[in-house]
Amino acid sequence: MTIATEQSLDGSHPLTMKKATRQVRDHLALIGTATWIGGGILLVLGIAALLAPVLAPYDPDAIDYRALLSSPSADHWLGTDELGRDIFSRLLFGARLSLLVAFASVLIGIGAGVPIGLIAGYVGGVVDELLMRVLDSIIALPPLVLALTISAVLGPGLVNATIAIAIVSIPTFARLTRGQVLSIKNNDYVLAARSVGVRPFLILVRHILPNVISPVIVQATLGIGFAIILESSLSFIGLGAQPPTSTWGSMVQVGFEYLDIAPWFVICPSIAIFIAVLGANLLGDGLRNQTMRR
Amino acid sequence: MLSLITRRVIATIPVLFLVSVAVFGLMRLLPGDVTDLILSDAQANVSEEQVAELRRQYGIDQPVYIQYAKWVGRLATGDLGVSFRNKQDVGQIILPRLWPTLQIGLMAILLATAVGVPLGALSASFPNSLWDKLGSLITFVGASTPYFLAGGVLIYVVSLQFNLLPPSGYVSPLVDFQESLRRSIMPAVTISLSLAAIILRQSRASFSDVLQLPYIRTAYAKGLSKSTVVLKHALKNALLPVVTILGLQLGLVFSGAVVTETVFAVPGIGRLLVDSILGRDYPVVQALVMIIAVAVTFSTLLVDIVYGALDPRSSRS
Numbered sequence: 001m002t003i004a005t006e007q008s009l010d011g012s013h014p015l016t017m018k019k020a021t022r023q024v025r026d027h028l029a030l031i032g033t034a035t036w037i038g039g040g041i042l043l044v045l046g047i048a049a050l051l052a053p054v055l056a057p058y059d060p061d062a063i064d065y066r067a068l069l070s071s072p073s074a075d076h077w078l079g080t081d082e083l084g085r086d087i088f089s090r091l092l093f094g095a096r097l098s099l100l101v102a103f104a105s106v107l108i109g110i111g112a113g114v115p116i117g118l119i120a121g122y123v124g125g126v127v128d129e130l131l132m133r134v135l136d137s138i139i140a141l142p143p144l145v146l147a148l149t150i151s152a153v154l155g156p157g158l159v160n161a162t163i164a165i166a167i168v169s170i171p172t173f174a175r176l177t178r179g180q181v182l183s184i185k186n187n188d189y190v191l192a193a194r195s196v197g198v199r200p201f202l203i204l205v206r207h208i209l210p211n212v213i214s215p216v217i218v219q220a221t222l223g224i225g226f227a228i229i230l231e232s233s234l235s236f237i238g239l240g241a242q243p244p245t246s247t248w249g250s251m252v253q254v255g256f257e258y259l260d261i262a263p264w265f266v267i268c269p270s271i272a273i274f275i276a277v278l279g280a281n282l283l284g285d286g287l288r289n290q291t292m293r294r
Numbered sequence: 295m296l297s298l299i300t301r302r303v304i305a306t307i308p309v310l311f312l313v314s315v316a317v318f319g320l321m322r323l324l325p326g327d328v329t330d331l332i333l334s335d336a337q338a339n340v341s342e343e344q345v346a347e348l349r350r351q352y353g354i355d356q357p358v359y360i361q362y363a364k365w366v367g368r369l370a371t372g373d374l375g376v377s378f379r380n381k382q383d384v385g386q387i388i389l390p391r392l393w394p395t396l397q398i399g400l401m402a403i404l405l406a407t408a409v410g411v412p413l414g415a416l417s418a419s420f421p422n423s424l425w426d427k428l429g430s431l432i433t434f435v436g437a438s439t440p441y442f443l444a445g446g447v448l449i450y451v452v453s454l455q456f457n458l459l460p461p462s463g464y465v466s467p468l469v470d471f472q473e474s475l476r477r478s479i480m481p482a483v484t485i486s487l488s489l490a491a492i493i494l495r496q497s498r499a500s501f502s503d504v505l506q507l508p509y510i511r512t513a514y515a516k517g518l519s520k521s522t523v524v525l526k527h528a529l530k531n532a533l534l535p536v537v538t539i540l541g542l543q544l545g546l547v548f549s550g551a552v553v554t555e556t557v558f559a560v561p562g563i564g565r566l567l568v569d570s571i572l573g574r575d576y577p578v579v580q581a582l583v584m585i586i587a588v589a590v591t592f593s594t595l596l597v598d599i600v601y602g603a604l605d606p607r608s609s610r611s
Contacts, residue, residue, distance in 0.1 A: 137312035140587045142545035144552050145567065149583055152571040153320045229440050233553050236442050237568050252442050256557070263450045270443035278438040285434075 035290065038282025042224075045276055049095035056089035061244070069262040079264040082254065087265065090251060091272050097158060097247045098276070102227035105162045106220050109169030114216060116170070117177025118204050122185055128178075135171040143168045147230050151239040158247070161240040165230045169223050176219055180212045218288045225280030232273050248273045298602045306591050313587045314369075318362050321576050369584065375577040379570075384581045388563060394464045394478070395555070395562035399547035401482035403540065406489035411536060414497020418505060418532075419524050429494055436491030441550055444484045445557035452480060462559035481558045485550035489543055496539040497532070504532040534604060541597035545590045 048055060057077075064084030072079040078087040120131040138146065147164040154160035184190060185208065193203050232249030234240035241250040248269040255265035349355045353364060368375065374384035409432070417429035453461035459476050467474035504510065505528055513523045551564030559565075563582055570578040 133308045134312060136309045137316060137587075140309055140313050140591045141583065142549040142586065142590065144549035145545075145583065145586055148552065148567065148571060149317075149320060149579065152579065153323055225438065232440055233442075236440075236553065237556060238572060252446075256442070256446065259446060259450055260454050263446075266442070266446045266450075270440060270446060273440050274438055274443055277440070278434060281434055281438050 034282045035286025038279045038286055041275060041279030042283060045095055046099065048092055049099050052092040052096055056092045058086035058089040060085060060089040060093040069258060072264055078268045081265055082258060087268050090246065091269060094246055094248045094251060097241065098228060098231060101158060101162050101231045102224045105165035105227045106169060106223045108166035109223065110173050110216060110220060113170040113173025114177045114212065117174040118181055121178035121181025122204055135174055138171050143230060144233055147234055148239065151234055156239045156242055158241050158245060161231055161234045165227050172219060173216060176215055177212050180215060181208055184208060184211050214291050218284055218291060221280055221287060222284035225277040228273060228277050299599055302595055302598050306595055309591055310588065314366060314584065317580055317583050318365060321580050322358065374581040377575055377578050379573055379575045384577050387578060388581060391561060391563045391566045394560050395551045395564060398478050398481045398485065398560065399551065401478060402485035402489055402547060405482055405486040406493050410490045410493030411497050414494045415501050415524060417498045418501030419520060429498060433491045433495050436487040439487050441484050441553040442557055444487050445554060448480045448484065464560045481554045481560055484554045485547060489546060492539060492543065493536060497536050500535040501528060501532045504528045538597055538601050541593055544593040548586050
């Protein structure tokens with residue numbers, strides 16, 4: 001709109017409109033591409049993880065002492081690790097756990113965060129104040145530091161890492177939901193429902209929740225990328241997946257000892273993490289731009 | 295203004311209280327107590343009396359709320375307790391570890407700002423240009439790169455392949471300034487990636503908002519060049535939200551420190567936190583988590599107050 005106004009000062013109105021439409025179309029195309037690429041990446045990774053037993057050229061746990069730390073070749077596309085295990089196969093199987101942890105923690109985060117946000121926003125008053133202060137105190141700790149501390153208390157392991165990541169993500173969903181509730185709870189249709197005596201629970205579920213869903217989906221997509229980074233960081237530090245279980249992050253952890261002689265051992269799982277997170281970020285960002293436009 | 299400060303300061307009290315209760319509570323939830331940890335190292339058989347004596351010594355024979363009150367009281371006087379591992383004063387352990395983390399964090403913030411702000415301004419001034427595309431590339435790559443990937447690639451290429459910089463360790467700038475820079479530049483670059491992504495995104499958004507305001511159009515109408523308009527007219531107003539977002543990134547610096555200091559073997563508090571957690575040295579963990587929470591809370595508070603002072607509209611809400 002601004003483009004059109006600026007240009008129309010020159011008196012070249014028809015051209016401006018054309019130009020403006022083209023720019024908007026280009027812009028839409030660009031955002032669309034990002035969304036498609038991001039969604040495509042996640043879809044391919046998801047399918048690869050599901051079909052890991054079919055796609056993997058080797059048994060991910062098969063030890064081969066004749067091929068320790070061998071570099072990428074026709075036999076082993078991404079090389080082998082310190083026990084001669086095929087890194088590509090291990091990445092495929094690792095994807096299952098890495099993605100599962102990310103999805104599960106985001107779902108738990110939503111499951112706890114959205115109801116908290118709904119209640120805080122709708123009830124207001126002391127309840128809101130109390131819930132918000134608790135969330136503030138969770139946010140006072142940086143995500144990784146909090147996840148580390150929780151994992152330390154619960155003990156190392158993937159299930160505990162999932163819980164830790166879920167707890168870290170609760171405030172984001174709760175605050176987002178609360179903001180949405182506050183912005184719509186005094187809309188006419190909500191007031192109307194309240195005035196005819198609809199129970200608060202039904203108002204929340206039927207009239208308010210639907211408005212919360214799309215920003216939550218956007219945040220969940222971005223949250224998956226964040227969860228993948230957190231899980232891999234925890235595993236990298238030694239508090240996530242414990243051997244013999246392995247995720248992308250724990251592969252990086254072991255690989256770092258061999259960085260000078262077998263860089264692929266660190267780089268391949270790291271790039272897998274990067275691609276997955278990039279996919280989630282592109283998709284989340286694209287979806288956000290589209291919902292904002294609406 | 296004064297009421298704003300008071301209000302904000304008061305709001306932080308319940309937050310810090312809850313954090314301290316949580317930190318204290320979490321450490322109490324751990325299986326076993328201090329005596330189990332200490333005695334697990336002792337080879338000889340220990341008598342019941344000795345265990346009771348240890349429990350008394352650490353004050354864990356008292357009710358939990360009294361233990362909490364005493365712990366907070368000691369914290370307030372700067373007494374952070376005694377490490378399980380080497381019986382050293384926790385404050386003495388943490389203090390020398392703060393400097394490397396702060397130095398690297400500060401370098402990372404400077405680097406990220408030096409890249410993020412100009413590129414954000416360029417992206418906003420020339421939408422859909424090559425600059426804008428480079429800007430979004432850096433934003434996405436920066437936000438998606440795990441610290442160990444950036445660190446691993448830097449160590450492999452810069453240190454192992456080209457032998458340009460040492461791959462690990464830390465030297466204080468007071469001992470050898472040049473060596474200190476050489477050793478901290480790679481960790482700083484690693485942390486700065488995700489920071490740069492955030493700053494760039496914020497700068498772009500904030501410059502494009504400001505560049506659409508009527509006074510900017512007036513400036514163009516006066517015949518001023520684009521660079522004059524952006525640098526002289528837009529910069530000041532566009533920078534305020536950027537400075538705010540910068541102040542809120544202290545947490546990210548600490549998160550980055552945890553992984554980055556592990557990758558580059560930097561003796562900072564991130565590394566200390568990891569070592570203490572893996573070594574179950576809970577007094578150190580407790581103290582570090584509290585220090586980080588206080589630092590993050592106060593930086594948020596400071597940002598709130600500064601923002602309120604610079605933009606009076608915000609303090610009314």
